Amino acid sequence: MGTPRREDGFTLVELMVVVLIIGILVAIAIPVFNSVSNTARGRTCQSNQRLIEGAAQQYIAATGSLWGHAHRFNGNGSADTVDMLVPNYIKVAPKCPKSGLYFYVDEHGTVTGDTDTHAWTAGHGHF
Template identity: 45%
Template sequence: MRKARKNQKGFTLVELMVVVVIIGILTAIAVPVYNNVTENAANAAHDANIKIIQGAVEMYRAATNALPTKVDDLVPSYIAEWPTVPAGASGDRTEADYLNAGGILETALTKE
């Protein structure tokens, strides 16, 4: 048999495998949590964009006593640029359309 070396340095295969398993478990927990957080952030950013557009529409309506009929009515006078849908926003959130439905401003999210 081999003689045991004194002052051996390094890790055994079992120790390395335990570390790999622990890293795998932590990754399995962290990745779904991270994905959920990024999706929620994208949805919150999208909702904030909608509120900005609604505010611009309200300012336009206060100034002209009418609702805008196209994006050019709002850009650049009431809003610097038309916001885009953040990457990672879920569902049918692709484009915001504003309709004058009987004098009521409503938001419809449509698919591109």
């Protein structure tokens, strides 16, 4: 007879299988999480664009004009555009969920995305 074997705990092979299964689940979950995250950022961007465009349209209705040419709307507070809209038409300047920079607002109050500063995803940008 040999020495008795102890049978408590897990073998190295069992532990490796568990780690492998966890690794596979993580590898599947990360792309799904990134996709959901990008979709949420895109929808936030579209919502912010609508908010800015609505405020610009209200400004046009109240003053009769907006500005003579397109201006960059910067979520960090560029003075030429934001001062006209905040706080009377927008409570606070919205921040871009990706870069902090936002849109161009033309003389008609139409808002379009700034494709140079965004990693654009489906539904992110023009609307």
